[in-house]
Amino acid sequence: MSAITIRLERGKVLAIGLMSGTSHDGVSAVVVEIDERSRPPARVIAFHTFPYPASFRKELLAASVDEKIGAAAISTLNFALGRALAHAAIEIAKRARVAMSDIAFIGSHGHTFFHLPPRRAARGQIASTMQLGESAVVAAATGVAVVSDFRTMDLALGGEGAPLAPLAHVWLFADPKRGRVVQNIGGIGNATYIPPGARVGDPNLIAFDTGPGNGMIDALASRISGGRLRMDRDGRIAARGHVNELLLDKLMRNPYFARRPPKSTGREEFGPHLLDRIVADARRMKVVDYDLAATVTALTARSIADACRRFILARGRVDQMIVTGGGARNPTLMRMLAAELPNIEVITAAEVGVDGDALEAVSFAILGYQMLRGRQGNIPNVTGASAPAILGKLTVPPAPLA
Incomplete structure (x- = not known):
């Protein structure tokens, strides 16, 4: 041979x-x-x-x-x-x-x-x-x-x-003047902070899993539709509801959100077991399905914004949050994220010439x-x-x- x-x-x-x-x-x-x-x-x-x-x-x-x-x-x-x-x-x-x-x-x-x-x-x-x-x-x-x-x-x-994508993020998104967060929203959310002019060895470069992404949103859509839907396409279900702030505040007390990076997570922490507890809490609080979908979607948006405020802004300025993954195609989630971060431009990867899905x-x-x-x-x-x-x-x- x-x-x-x-x-x-x-x-x-x-x-x-x-x-x-x-x-x-x-x-x-x-x-x-x-x-x-x-x-x-x-x-x-x-x-x-x-x-x-x-x-x-x-x-x-x-x-x-x-x-x-x-x-x-x-x-x-x-x-x-x-x-x-x-x-x-x-x-x-x-x-x-x-x-x-x-x-x-x-x-x-x-x-x-x-x-x-x-x-x-x-x-x-x-x-x-x-x-x-x-x-x-x-x-x-x-x-x-x-x-x-x-x-x-x-x-x-x-x-x-994990996360392993940050090296590629620096390759593709580093900007000489702008501080950027590349926020992937797949099944799990993960963020990479790229300071202005950053290289791979920049001490202020940081990346970590922020928490839930689309995974629980998709699973909830399947559950409340009796299995007919695999996802909340375009955030339509969540758009018809209102966020229950009491339930959202309880969900934001998850210890993972306060844990300092480096950190990573997955379905073991933000998967079916947690969704079972969320649905049970919602039933006790008489939260209807549309409002529950809005609240679970808001959990993804708020946990991302919370991570940015806790762990990123202290390292340097953030001019843009560039969203990739399936979450970038959810207008309801994108609106919630922009509302949570009013001083940061929230855009998709496509808007800076990168195929975010790929x-x-x-x-x-x-x-x-x-x-x-x-x-x-x-x-x-x-x-x-x-x-x-x-x-x-x-x-x-x-x-x-x-």
């Missing part, structure tokens, strides 16, 4: 970024052109989210909350997700009209199945993380080298293993690029790791037989 080489010429590099988010909707895939001589240095060629079949999504969701799931089920999910990731990579290359042989590498985050960082681990627990989506399946199906498993080294160095997938292409260049992927003052580190593991495809 011949030696495997990864083409990273000094000019343009074509890569694929893959990820499956906390909303469990499907695989987000992007073909991105990376050229460090350009501004911005990463350009989206094609992006699409390939939905999971309803039965598989249901299985994945059930497994994520079943504490008794066995090794056989986890192993099967790992390979099934590998197939889904490979399919997405092949299909996005077709949409981009790019031959797979022209793709230098694939950066695959896979799907975060379990994440317990050091600061959330109880006494006697070992901090750990598990991303599913077998990279060997992806490499074998595509014939392209895969960089995957980005969280583990940061966790091994005492970090949270951003997370682009981030993992950039992290894969950094790994193959032998450069750091984590930012220690973001994750809490004890040192900068190269993130990711390389899986090479089978070489053609001689």
